[in-house]
Amino acid sequence: MAIFGSSSTVRAQTAATPALQQAIARFDDIVPHVKDLRDTDEHFDDYSARTGKRQRKGGEPSYRWSFAHTTGEMYLSYGPYRINSTEALAAGQLLHRAIRAAVDADAEQDPEGGRDLIFPDR
Numbered sequence: 001m002a003i004f005g006s007s008s009t010v011r012a013q014t015a016a017t018p019a020l021q022q023a024i025a026r027f028d029d030i031v032p033h034v035k036d037l038r039d040t041d042e043h044f045d046d047y048s049a050r051t052g053k054r055q056r057k058g059g060e061p062s063y064r065w066s067f068a069h070t071t072g073e074m075y076l077s078y079g080p081y082r083i084n085s086t087e088a089l090a091a092g093q094l095l096h097r098a099i100r101a102a103v104d105a106d107a108e109q110d111p112e113g114g115r116d117l118i119f120p121d122r
Contacts, residue, residue, distance in 0.1 A: 016102070023091075023098035030091040033081040040078055 016024065031037075039053060046052040047062060054060040063079030074085040 017098070020098040020102045023095040027088075027091045027095045030087045031083050033083070037076070037078060037081050037083065040081075 036054065040047050043052055047055065050062055052060070055062075060079070066077045068075045068077070072086065076083045076085050
């Protein structure tokens with residue numbers, strides 16, 4: 001799922017423009033538990049067997065994933081963690097556009113001064 005992307009990767013690899021910083025902050029506000037949800041999803045077998053990282057550290061019980069929807073909105077939940085998937089998708093799209101605006105010009109250039117790496121349509 002797209003919501004399991006992490007803005008910490010963006011911070012580590014990109015000099016953030018003001019627009020990108022704002023998009024990162026919005027994404028983090030909307031999906032504050034994305035790291036925990038990604039960890040649970042990635043290691044679902046461990047969490048099902050009650051041996052997940054958070055379970056070993058603090059005795060977190062096994063929860064079930066649940067999905068709910070209302071008119072125009074969808075929610076993803078795992079125990080105490082809940083994400084409004086509709087808002088997360090919009091924030092993720094905004095973050096994607098901000099990343100592209102911040103890095104596309106540099107990404108198309110060869111850092112060694114050679115030919116452009118991305119060629120225009122012929």
